[in-house]
Amino acid sequence: MSGRYDDIHRRSLADPDAFWGEAAEHIHWFRRWDRVLDHDRPPFTRWFVGGETNIAYNALDRHVAAGRGDQAALLYESPVTNTELRLTYRQLRDRVALFAGALAAKGVVKGDRVVIYMPMVPEAVVAMLACVRLGAIHSVVFGGFAANELATRIDDARPKLIVSASCGIEGQKVIPYKPLLDAAIDKASHKPDACIILQRSMEKAALKPGRDTDWQEAVAAAKPADCVPVKATDPSYILYTSGTTGIPKGVVRDTGGHMVALRWSMENIYAMKPGEVWWTASDVGWVVGHSYIVYAPLLHGLTTILYEGKPVGTPDAAAFWRVIAKHGAVALFTAPTAFRAIRKEDPEGSLIGQHDLSEFRTLFLAGERCDPNTLEWAEEKLGVPVIDHWWQTETGWPICANCMGIERFPVKPGSATKPVPGWNVQVVDAHAQPVKRGEIGALVMKLPLPPGSLQTLWHNDAGFEKSYMSDYPGHYKTGDAGYIDEDGYVFVMSRTDDIINVAGHRLSTGAMEEVLARHPDVAECAVIGVADALKGQLPLGMMVLKAGVSRPHEEIAREVVQMVREAIGPVAAFKTALVVDRLPKTRSGKILRGTMQKIADGESYRMPATIDDPAILSEIGGRLNDAGYPQKE
Numbered sequence: 001m002s003g004r005y006d007d008i009h010r011r012s013l014a015d016p017d018a019f020w021g022e023a024a025e026h027i028h029w030f031r032r033w034d035r036v037l038d039h040d041r042p043p044f045t046r047w048f049v050g051g052e053t054n055i056a057y058n059a060l061d062r063h064v065a066a067g068r069g070d071q072a073a074l075l076y077e078s079p080v081t082n083t084e085l086r087l088t089y090r091q092l093r094d095r096v097a098l099f100a101g102a103l104a105a106k107g108v109v110k111g112d113r114v115v116i117y118m119p120m121v122p123e124a125v126v127a128m129l130a131c132v133r134l135g136a137i138h139s140v141v142f143g144g145f146a147a148n149e150l151a152t153r154i155d156d157a158r159p160k161l162i163v164s165a166s167c168g169i170e171g172q173k174v175i176p177y178k179p180l181l182d183a184a185i186d187k188a189s190h191k192p193d194a195c196i197i198l199q200r201s202m203e204k205a206a207l208k209p210g211r212d213t214d215w216q217e218a219v220a221a222a223k224p225a226d227c228v229p230v231k232a233t234d235p236s237y238i239l240y241t242s243g244t245t246g247i248p249k250g251v252v253r254d255t256g257g258h259m260v261a262l263r264w265s266m267e268n269i270y271a272m273k274p275g276e277v278w279w280t281a282s283d284v285g286w287v288v289g290h291s292y293i294v295y296a297p298l299l300h301g302l303t304t305i306l307y308e309g310k311p312v313g314t315p316d317a318a319a320f321w322r323v324i325a326k327h328g329a330v331a332l333f334t335a336p337t338a339f340r341a342i343r344k345e346d347p348e349g350s351l352i353g354q355h356d357l358s359e360f361r362t363l364f365l366a367g368e369r370c371d372p373n374t375l376e377w378a379e380e381k382l383g384v385p386v387i388d389h390w391w392q393t394e395t396g397w398p399i400c401a402n403c404m405g406i407e408r409f410p411v412k413p414g415s416a417t418k419p420v421p422g423w424n425v426q427v428v429d430a431h432a433q434p435v436k437r438g439e440i441g442a443l444v445m446k447l448p449l450p451p452g453s454l455q456t457l458w459h460n461d462a463g464f465e466k467s468y469m470s471d472y473p474g475h476y477k478t479g480d481a482g483y484i485d486e487d488g489y490v491f492v493m494s495r496t497d498d499i500i501n502v503a504g505h506r507l508s509t510g511a512m513e514e515v516l517a518r519h520p521d522v523a524e525c526a527v528i529g530v531a532d533a534l535k536g537q538l539p540l541g542m543m544v545l546k547a548g549v550s551r552p553h554e555e556i557a558r559e560v561v562q563m564v565r566e567a568i569g570p571v572a573a574f575k576t577a578l579v580v581d582r583l584p585k586t587r588s589g590k591i592l593r594g595t596m597q598k599i600a601d602g603e604s605y606r607m608p609a610t611i612d613d614p615a616i617l618s619e620i621g622g623r624l625n626d627a628g629y630p631q632k633e
């Protein structure tokens with residue numbers, strides 16, 4: 001006998017038009033769609049073709065009109081500045097309308113790009129919603145990226161305007177953002193017409209006359225702007241994510257499909273009811289922040305918490321419990337690394353009991369593989385279901401989850417449970433043939449992808465097809481490997497490319513190698529991700545020096561560490577580089593990064609049949625052992 005989940009999942013694949021058409025009834029359309037699904041030009045998929053709508057209208061104005069105006073929409077909690085703010089739906093709508101007016105006064109119109117480089121302050125959310133109110137396309141850049149990364153994104157997105165702040169706060173440190181922004185604009189070939197800068201009390205930024213305007217002044221002079229109807233298929237945002245090279249990929253999200261999928265997910269995956277308090281502890285610079293701090297909760301009429309702080313050290317490991325108890329949050333979504341950080345500080349979980357978590361009912365984890373120890377610890381200490389779920393920047397919302405609003409399955413630690421309705425997940429071998437149940441292979445999704453997933457890469461349809469759609473024709477390549485067990489549970493095990501996951505942040509080792517290779521003393525190099533008890537993975541660089549270089553190795557290592565920090569940013573957490581005599585390679589010259597990673601992690605490995613010189617592996621093993629690898633918890 002099939003259960004509710006099986007029925008719904010089957011229906012979503014068998015009749016996507018009816019399934020998503022029904023889900024779209026929860027969204028307000030200025031013009032109804034002509035067609036739900038258009039997959040006439042695979043691999044491109046368009047949803048709700050002919051429909052016209054607006055995200056800000058659906059996230060704010062619609063709720064005010066329906067009587068939710070006095071409900072809290074956004075609760076800002078900032079232990080690092082000792083401030084808090086409560087904005088109702090009406091207040092948030094008014095702030096957004098006014099800032100949209102400020103953007104419009106600077107000439108921003110539908111289709112223009114706006115880069116947002118902001119810390120976790122309410123103005124970041126206001127700026128995002130103000131863009132979509134005008135039909136402008138935002139591209140939020142995470143604050144932990146360096147000027148160089150920001151410049152790359154400015155050149156790709158070509159924004160008319162940039163919104164930024166004087167500083168961010170990282171634990172106890174004030175990080176000035178404005179010098180990074182100025183350096184990025186200097187470096188970029190594209191120059192924005194204008195910048196709007198939020199001055200924070202901890203740091204006053206110097207404004208460039210003629211280009212920069214103070215946020216408060218821009219808003220004081222503005223008139224509220226109304227929602228601009230846009231096509232369902234128009235882009236709402238671009239979010240850059242790491243690819244296999246130093247050039248990030250600009251993931252393009254549409255408008256209509258995006259809203260339909262996100263709202264549906266709040267009800268069916270997260271089991272949230274309008275009016276409840278929801279908290280995603282992430283950053284608006286990541287997809288998790290876009291989807292589940294800002295858009296999905298507001299589309300569903302929830303109260304969303306915006307938290308500027310860390311899980312530990314701001315001020316302590318009880319920060320999460322304090323915020324949950326204070327606001328009666330019923331669910332928290334964060335990355336496993338946050339829980340590893342809390343567990344390290346408070347292994348017995350004794351701080352949890354000091355707070356009233358009686359309303360709290362579910363913890364959702366994603367962003368990296370969730371190790372069973374962390375999951376079991378959280379389950380035991382919190383006494384609520386802990387739901388690991390799998391997704392990516394590209395997909396925009398979960399591919400696999402235990403759908404709490406549909407049918408709750410027993411949790412299997414290490415598994416993200418089952419494919420969410422809309423996703424046809426398969427495991428295939430290198431020839432795109434399905435593997436047997438339980439066998440590891442590439443995780444792919446049969447097309448068409450459901451609404452909400454990426455439309456293309458910004459101005460790069462060919463890159464989109466090449467990166468995701470060519471290796472397994474008719475399927476989307478996730479870049480993850482894993483297996484599906486006898487019960488249909490999906491286990492995501494590792495990446496199949498050179499992407500690593502550091503504290504839930506997705507990074508490219510290829511991009512780091514490009515930086516190391518620029519050092520004048522480095523002949524060749526490799527960067528691998530090694531297991532780390534707190535951050536999941538950490539990058540480790542290995543360098544072969546040019547002949548005749550006699551400078552101290554530690555000095556060169558310090559220099560490349562600094563270079564990565566300056567080129568990519570502190571978020572790369574690149575702190576270790578070792579000098580080695582040679583790198584192991586295949587006979588065709590490919591560096592055996594995977595094998596080195598296994599050695600560094602102390603895992604068993606098979607000698608690659610194509611290895612050029614097996615002796616190099618034992619040399620590398622010796623060098624890693626000397627440097628303290630494999631590391632013990």
Ligand code: COA
Pocket residue numbers: 119142143144145168170175281282283286288310311312334335337338341366367502503504505534535569570571572573
């Ligand atoms: N702006 C500027 N710098 C930033 C930044 C930001 N928004 N975010 C991080 N950084 C800096 C940090 O200050 C740190 O710099 P340092 O090398 O000078 O110390 C560096 O980038 C690495 O940051 P992070 O990986 O966050 O490490 P951490 O030691 O500061 O904190 C955790 C570790 C686990 C507490 C933290 O990573 C965390 O809370 N993770 C939660 C997971 C998460 O939000 N994931 C997002 C996807 S769901």
Ligand code: AMP
Pocket residue numbers: 241287365366367368369370388389390391392393394416478479480492493494495501504505506
């Ligand atoms: P990002 O695009 O930054 O969200 O990173 C997406 C990648 O993070 C995925 O492709 C996976 O490699 C990894 N990931 C995210 N969630 C999970 C999960 N629940 N289990 C295993 N890996 C995950």
